[in-house]
Amino acid sequence: MDNYLEHYHRTEGNFHFYLLIIDILKDLTKDVPNLRVLDYGAGAIPYTITPISVLQKDQHTVAYDPQLAEDIFKALPGINSIQWVKEPPLGQAFDLAVCHFSLHHMTKPPMEALGELKDYHLSLVTIADYDFTDSTFEEFRKVFIADQELKELRTVFGGDWEACFAYHSRFGLNAYQQALETNGFNLIRIERGKGIAKNKILLIGKVPFQDRSNP
Numbered sequence: 001m002d003n004y005l006e007h008y009h010r011t012e013g014n015f016h017f018y019l020l021i022i023d024i025l026k027d028l029t030k031d032v033p034n035l036r037v038l039d040y041g042a043g044a045i046p047y048t049i050t051p052i053s054v055l056q057k058d059q060h061t062v063a064y065d066p067q068l069a070e071d072i073f074k075a076l077p078g079i080n081s082i083q084w085v086k087e088p089p090l091g092q093a094f095d096l097a098v099c100h101f102s103l104h105h106m107t108k109p110p111m112e113a114l115g116e117l118k119d120y121h122l123s124l125v126t127i128a129d130y131d132f133t134d135s136t137f138e139e140f141r142k143v144f145i146a147d148q149e150l151k152e153l154r155t156v157f158g159g160d161w162e163a164c165f166a167y168h169s170r171f172g173l174n175a176y177q178q179a180l181e182t183n184g185f186n187l188i189r190i191e192r193g194k195g196i197a198k199n200k201i202l203l204i205g206k207v208p209f210q211d212r213s214n215p
Contacts, residue, residue: 013195014146018051020191021100021128021202026055028124028204029096035059038094038120041102042084044068052098052126053082062089093121100128104171110179118183125185127203131192132165133172135199140165143196173201180205 029035039050042063053061061082068086097117106113117125132140141161144153157164173190180187185205193200 011146011196013197017193017197017200032095036094037061038097039063040097040099051100096124097122098126103129110175114179114183125205127176130168131172131201132169132199137165176203
């Protein structure tokens, strides 16, 4: 228990950052009826929920990841439906797309990856990701300590801290902002985490006007 509490206090800034994301998205979508959300790059392993599947009661979430083994449908009892798909859900329209720490994992650069989102007739795009572009290796090691981050260090990089740092410092705030604006999304908000989450960033882009009558 003591070890758990110590780890929580060391990483609580991450929890506050995730709660900030949820609070902001709830506020931005509170007046959107029948909210449809695309979790873009949701992860290859289907979980019970995705981080953004509980913004509204009765919302529908499509969690897309090309590395998913098979399509899976999950429902939260009495609340929401989540459809996990391994093929792009082309032909569908969404109110919101969320790239939740996924863009830095994609084989395509952010500019190209976000360009594909224009197929979904979106109103809002949210990017939550890292910005280690101005960080030193020593700074990276001090903050990249969340359970999921250490798991990624072990499973993806074989424990090689330098390779992990090089990979996570390829893109940052400037690259994501440029990708949003080049693809027609007006940047309406930027947030940065605090403490242990100081290298975690949130960007929200909005389409100036989207005619959804003929998706």
